C-alpha cells in the first residue's frame with residue numbers, strides 16, 4: 001500500500017505488519033499518523049489474503065504517546081467538537097482480525113493505550129510501559145484508565161496513572177499486561193510467527209474467539225457465558241468444525257477452508 005508518510009506497511013505471508021514510522025519524534029501519535037494507521041487497518045481487515053495484523057514501532061519506541069506539541073495549543077471546544085481521540089484512535093478496536101502489538105522501547109501514554117487496544121502484546125526485553133499524562137496536567141484519554149485497570153488491577157493501575165512511573169517488560173509480564181517477553185530484536189519476528197500460526201486456523205473460529213474474549217470486558221459473567229455458548233453452538237454450522245474434528249480423528253493436519 002503506497003502513499004503513507006508516517007507508517008510503513010508490508011505483508012509477510014498472511015500477516016500484515018504496520019510499522020509506526022516517525023523516528024525523530026519517537027513515533028509520537030499525531031493526527032496524521034493515527035489517520036494513516038486507521039486507513040491501513042481498515043484495508044487489511046478487508047483484505048482476504050491477510051489473516052492477522054502486527055502493529056510495531058522501532059527498537060527505541062513503539063510510541064511515546066500522543067503528540068504533545070500538536071495537543072499543546074488545543075482548547076476544550078476544539079477537542080470536544082473534533083471528538084479528539086475517539087474518531088481517529090479507535091480504529092484498532094474495530095478490526096475483526098487478530099491484532100498483535102510488537103512493543104520494543106517506549107510505549108507511553110497513547111502508545112501504551114494503543115498497545116492495549118490490540119488483542120495481544122508481545123514485549124521486547126527493553127520495553128517500557130507507562131501512563132505519564134499526569135506529568136502534563138492531564139489524564140490518559142485513549143482508554144488507559146480503563147484498559148490498564150482491567151489488565152493489571154486497581155492498585156498497580158493507580159500506581160502507574162497517579163505517579164506516571166514506567167513499568168519495565170519483566171514487571172509488565174508479571175502484571176499480565178503482556179503475554180510474553182522476547183529479545184527486543186526479535187519482537188516483530190515473534191509476532192509474525194504468532195500471526196502465521198493463527199492464519200493456519202479457521203478464520204470464523206478465530207474471529208468468534210476474539211469476539212467472545214472481548215465480550216468478557218463488556219458484560220456480566222452470566223451474560224458472557226451465555227454469549228459464548230451461542231457462538232460455540234454456531235461454529236458447529238461451519239465446514240471447518242467438521243474438518244477440524246475429522247482431521248483429529250484421522251490423525252492428520254486439518255485443512256481449514258474458512259467456511
Ligand SMILES: CC(C)=CC(=O)SCCNC(=O)CCNC(=O)[C@H](O)C(C)(C)COP(=O)(O)OP(=O)(O)OC[C@H]1O[C@@H](n2cnc3c(N)ncnc32)[C@H](O)[C@@H]1OP(=O)(O)O
Pocket residue numbers: 024025026028029064065066067068069085106108109110111113132133136139140141142
Ligand atoms: C493519548 C493522550 C490523550 C495523551 C498522551 O499520550 S500524552 C503523551 C504521553 N507521553 C509522554 O509524556 C512521553 C513524552 N516523552 C518523553 O518523556 C521522552 O521523550 C522519553 C522519556 C520517551 C524519551 O526521552 P529521550 O530523552 O530519549 O528523548 P527526547 O529527546 O525526549 O525525545 C526525542 C524527540 O522526540 C520528541 N517526543 C518524544 N515524545 C513526544 C511526544 N509524546 N510528543 C511529541 N514529541 C515527542 C521529543 O520532543 C524530541 O524531539 P525534539 O528533539 O525535536 O525536541
